[in-house]
Amino acid sequence: MTEASLVSRITDFASRADPYPLYEELRRTPVLHEGGDGPYVISSYYDIKALFHDPRISSDTITLAAAGRDPLDEQEETGGLPLSFLRTDPPQHDRLRRIANSGFGPPHRPRRIDGLRGVMAETVTGLIDGFGDARRIDLVDRFAHPFPVTVICRLLGVPREDEPEFRTWVDPLVASLDPGTRQSADDAFLKSLHQSRTALGAYLAGLAEQRTAQPQDDLLSDLVRRDGPDGSMAMMEVLSTAVLLLIAGHETTVNLITNGMLTLLRHPDVLERLRREPELSVNLVEELLRYEPPVQIVSQRTCIADVEVRGVTIPKGSRIWLMVAAGNRDPERFKDPERFDPDREDIQHLGFGSGIHSCFGAPMARLETQIALTELARRMENPRLVEDPPPYRPNAVLRGPRHLEVAFDGLR
């Protein structure tokens, strides 16, 4: 039997806790193609950066389907909704993203994210207070998982009283993203998934109609506005955008926060510094996005022309994987790349991607993680890892611990 391919070793669950040695091996062949209709795997920082800005690289799901089966078996839960802007190319992508952005950030809504600061701080405080007298908690279930949904509810404009019910629909959807859950899904789960999706769609449609009639100061109201230069989104587009923000903004943020706490617990000196210097959190989160990015692989790409990378011609129609987590530790770009160093100068990582599909929610994820980590560091007394490495989720793309057991001596 021949040695297992590098791609299959990376996707293999056994390497989930520490894929970085495999990424190092990968970078020795910056353009790796292991044959057949397998992906062209790109692992150096500059090549990935260039391809993110290359107009011959498509993110369109339909183009992608023609490129054959993806070994990652990622699947988007569109549930009958039109493709979100994450999975379309210009000009459709640009129009949808512009409208979405008109409700999210500058120039139209420069204070939208900053306006959520209070909700974020209040939610974080509530969750930490909720640890109560416990001296050991699972940070994922008790903190990182519930936090982002509350923030997204406030962003979209889901009323507080609807949030508990809203959560019961979102949770199965988020769970279904994980290949492990999908493989073991029984009929009952699939049925509940279908029901959740239908219920969530109906709920959001109702909310959107209400906002059309009576606009409020929230994102959903901006998505249904009709006076912008790009017109408004069709109702189905509103729903697919809202679901995209929910799904894409959830698991990634959970993992960023969990990876962050894990990294801090492995670097107690930095944790202690953060406790004393909360302003460190800005650089710390950037370095975290480099060191442990919540999206490890951008796999939904194909080329619509032959593309040459480092002398290798990637034929038109090929599937391309951009290994952002490998590029983030590329010694050609970063000095001492395997070291977690929030004092690093010139942190420009691929953690949020780059180019037209660069992370839409980045400003929100940054602020959420800055607040979450600062407060955890400030309030937990003598926190320590119970298990290292912690158990991981099966997902190789949205990589993160399933649980993170943390022991501590009390709350400050």
Place this chain on the structure above:
Amino acid sequence: MAADPGARILREGRIVIVGASLAGLRAAETLRAEGFAGELTLIGDEPYEPYDRPPLSKSVLLGMASPIHTELPHRREIAARWRLGVPAAGLDLAAGRVRLADGDEVEYDRLLIATGVRARPWPNEEEARLDGVCVLRTRDDAADLYRRLKAGPGRVFVIGGGFAGSEIASACRGMGLPVTVAERAGAPLVGALGGVVAAVAADLQLENGVDLRTHVTVTGLEGDAAGRVRAVHLSDESTVEADVVVVSLGSLRNTEWLTGSGLGAGPRGIACDAGCRAFDVRGIVTDDVFVAGDVARSPHPLFGYQFLSLEHWGNAVAQAETAAHNMVCASADRRPHLWMPAFWSSMFGVSIKSVGVPPMGDQVMVTQGSLAERRFVAVYGHQGRIVAAVSFDNTRWLEFYARQIERGAPFPVEFPTMDRRPEGRRPVPAAFPDPSLPTHGATVTLTGYSPADRQLVFHPARP
């Protein structure tokens, strides 16, 4: 082996930087970052610490930023002796001495000239003195213009439809002020972007309510009895009443103080080699005088070794860093200034960006998006190569085109791109008013990523 003078300069040299703006400051910071421990003097004619200019024609005019708060952030402590508010008045190359307007003299072992440019004034001095006739270059200019716009003039008249003039017109419309733009050519921005793209800029102005007058020149400015400007006379014999006239006719290079110094300085700037060392009038490169920023003209291997003067923010930074490095390093460690020309602008809510040298292009094709929608990437070609790309609201793709230019990628662009429209399949004449002449020679490819390991690879021209 004899000690390289670089090591002594680094340890105990005297370095003088004339020009305390973006290039001067970044050079000073780079010198210290390179370990320069000697005496550093910065000379600037304005009484202010280095400040940023791009906001002056944009957010400052809209009142969204204060003209006195655009100071450039310092990257590090530079421990310099500042001589602000005193222009340099002369240079003695042989003695290594800069003379200041107040009679003071400063000696140097290495000199960096970064005196930049100033706004070209209205040529008729009497008319230029009328109250309400303005230029925009400095923060004092911006504060003055902002005050005048805020007072709600009946009409603003902008002479010249280049980038600065168009940005000023955009700010006026943003404040709801009536504004007229007069442009000698057929459209605004035509000199920088060519007629095809400039037509889009013209539409943009008209649609935003600018009274755009093309193919006209201003023949005179008329004042009232109190010495305030009241009307503008045009070559088509029309007259436009205006209370504020902004003269936006480009810039003049600040080289007069070097007249007679023996340095190769004149109205077109100061010629230097790719290592930023100034040429003297005999065409011999100096060893101790360096140039950076808007005032420099340096040969660029990607563009036929033409001497390029680039009034670009990014060029000032990159050239200052290279010049500073070369001023204190060993001669074998000198680096060439191989910056990819790039600039940006924003007007009427549209973000415009350019890479390469559009005026070198004789043909243009729209490879992404559409001119009619005003969201596009236009690629410029010259002699079968891509030499520039310009985007309207499509900034994120330009990095790709910059790499294509560096590689000498072929033009016309044959490969498919996302959002390629039928109109973009074929190149059309770029329609520059004064097309560049063809050059013949070797093609050059840039390789490598960090400034330290950029190398030139020569590919001999095919017969």
